[in-house]
Amino acid sequence: MTDTDFSREIRWQEARITRIIERTPHLKSFFFLPPEPFGHIAGQHVDVRLTAPDGYSALRSYSIASAPNSGDEIELAIDRLDDGEVSPFFHEVAEVGDDIELRGPLGGHFIWRPGDGGPLLLIGGGSGLVPLLAMIRQGFAESAAVPTVLLLSARSPEETPFLDELLDIEARWPSFRLHLAFTRAAPLRAQDHGRRIDAEIISEAVKSLGSAPRHVFICGSNAFVNTAADLTTGAGIPTDLVRTERYG
Numbered sequence: 001m002t003d004t005d006f007s008r009e010i011r012w013q014e015a016r017i018t019r020i021i022e023r024t025p026h027l028k029s030f031f032f033l034p035p036e037p038f039g040h041i042a043g044q045h046v047d048v049r050l051t052a053p054d055g056y057s058a059l060r061s062y063s064i065a066s067a068p069n070s071g072d073e074i075e076l077a078i079d080r081l082d083d084g085e086v087s088p089f090f091h092e093v094a095e096v097g098d099d100i101e102l103r104g105p106l107g108g109h110f111i112w113r114p115g116d117g118g119p120l121l122l123i124g125g126g127s128g129l130v131p132l133l134a135m136i137r138q139g140f141a142e143s144a145a146v147p148t149v150l151l152l153s154a155r156s157p158e159e160t161p162f163l164d165e166l167l168d169i170e171a172r173w174p175s176f177r178l179h180l181a182f183t184r185a186a187p188l189r190a191q192d193h194g195r196r197i198d199a200e201i202i203s204e205a206v207k208s209l210g211s212a213p214r215h216v217f218i219c220g221s222n223a224f225v226n227t228a229a230d231l232t233t234g235a236g237i238p239t240d241l242v243r244t245e246r247y248g
């Protein structure tokens with residue numbers, strides 16, 4: 001069976017939390033080891049189900065941050081919403097050694113494989129980085145000759161998950177360029193910005209790809225995705241090249 005076989009049954013599994021890493025004050029990575037490890041494609045997600053003793057259950061989706069072919073563990077990166085139900089459980093209650101019900105991999109639209117080529121324009125807002133990170137990690141691991149630009153919007157450097165890793169990948173993978181747009185902090189470097197994404201920021205990101213993008217992936221909150229999708233269309237990118245994932 002290959003990781004592109006969507007026909008197999010996706011069963012719930014009790015996956016053990018093996019590690020927890022704090023990435024920012026609001027976002028933590030949770031590493032899970034499913035008893036039946038599965039291959040995934042960058043961009044896919046899993047469903048997580050929490051069930052209370054009285055039978056009440058809550059189900060949420062989380063993108064897979066790990067690169068495909070990087071081992072049996074899968075990394076989920078979960079942003080804490082103070083008034084949420086499931087994300088505070090992970091941040092406050094879940095511990096290494098806990099078994100959590102999950103099923104995956106899921107999703108056949110918001111996916112990219114190195115063979116799909118590029119240029120690749122990735123636009124993420126906050127935790128919307130997660131599925132894009134899986135694509136970047138895979139492109140980097142395989143030294144893909146695919147021009148890849150990530151435009152990432154976050155509040156500040158402190159609130160930017162995986163910032164050190166992204167800067168390191170940019171320094172070591174010639175095909176990759178990172179543009180950071182901080183909404184509440186000054187830009188870090190000349191290629192970064194200290195404001196919300198706008199037409200000029202999108203046009204600079206497109207320019208640094210070298211040629212017109214072949215695939216565009218946008219992920220984040222509804223509001224962020226709407227704005228970014230409108231801006232890419234406004235920049236002349238055909239809508240049928242643009243794939244979106246909305247976190248609600």
Ligand SMILES: Cc1cc2nc3c(=O)[nH]c(=O)nc-3n(C[C@H](O)[C@H](O)[C@H](O)COP(=O)(O)OP(=O)(O)OC[C@H]3O[C@@H](n4cnc5c(N)ncnc54)[C@H](O)[C@@H]3O)c2cc1C
Pocket residue numbers: 045060061062063064076077078079080081083084085086087088127130131245246247248
């Ligand atoms: C495909 C996919 C992938 C995702 N990947 C990630 C990921 O990698 N990382 C990540 O952090 N998140 C991801 N999400 C979002 C995630 O699924 C959850 O939505 C998120 O964690 C919030 O869940 P929660 O239970 O903590 O909050 P919820 O309890 O669902 O609340 C979410 C927000 O909605 C508000 N709300 C809740 N109920 C109502 C209501 N009835 N009326 C009005 N407002 C309400 C709350 O105030 C809160 O601010 C993804 C979503 C999708 C669809």
